[in-house]
Amino acid sequence: MGVVCQSTMLNFMSYPTSNWHTLMFSNMEACVMAVALSALLHYLIPDVEPRKPPPRIEKDAARIRHESLLSGTVATIIFVVFQICDLSDSLSALMAGILILFPMHYRGAVISSIWRVVGVVLACLYILVVQLIIYDFSNHMILMMPLIGLGLAFSARLHVMEKVGAGVGFASITTIGIMFGQNLHPYQDLVFSDLYRITSVTVSLVVTLTLVFLMHRLLNCFAATRFVVSD
Structure with a gap:
């Protein structure tokens, strides 16, 4: 997701009509809201059983x-x-x-x-x-x-x-x-x-x-x- 954020923000920041302050702080605000809402819903509706991590994929060099x-x-x-x-x-x-x-x-x-x-x-x-x-x-x-x-x-x-x-x-x-x-x-x-x-x-x-x-x-x-x- 870091690549997605970096590509979109750099793309829109390059246009003179875009305000990079607005883009940056809007992105930060959205991240904080997403984490806060996710934490709230996780507290209100907890998992029935603990989640298992996905199996690791072994990759050679x-x-x-x-x-x-x-x-x-x-x-x-x-x-x-x-x-x-x-x-x-x-x-x-x-x-x-x-x-x-x-x-x-x-x-x-x-x-x-x-x-x-x-x-x-x-x-x-x-x-x-x-x-x-x-x-x-x-x-x-x-x-x-x-x-x-x-x-x-x-x-x-x-x-x-x-x-x-x-x-x-x-x-x-x-x-x-x-x-x-x-x-x-x-x-x-x-x-x-x-x-x-x-x-x-x-x-x-x-x-x-x-x-x-x-x-x-x-x-x-x-x-x-x-x-x-x-x-």
Whole structure:
């Protein structure tokens, strides 16, 4: 998540219209609120049984070098592309390209991208349904909050059941949060933003997967950075 935060903040800080003080303190405020709310809910709704840590994956030196170089190089290329092309309105596409690098290898990136697309499409379809139900009454918060809460509750439930980290449920949660929190304004609809998000995220994932595949093939040409999965 540090890479995601660093990429997005550095990208937006580079634009003259952005106030880096606002970005930094908003990010810090969001982190504090997230930790505080998580601690409160953990106290009010404790776990039934202690959580077990995930099994450790043994990696040789070549695989560690492969994953580090692949993820770092692709993340840097994505940042440079977004800077050169002036894509200040494509935050979701930038985050999608970074988030699928979490597995740090080609196979995991492919699976993660599929989960990401499915989650984004499901959330965007739900947002369109909400827009049709509310129509031009989206400026009434008392009408919007139950529908937003319902979508987030379903996505959170799906995220918990998946047990895969950044899966379909996580993508759906982030999509609903960003669309309603950032793009929804009084007397405006979300149809264009909804369709633009699906398109931009899909293009970003295709380009990112292409870069991951090329780097994967290049690094596998050398024994020191060869990625070999042992059964």
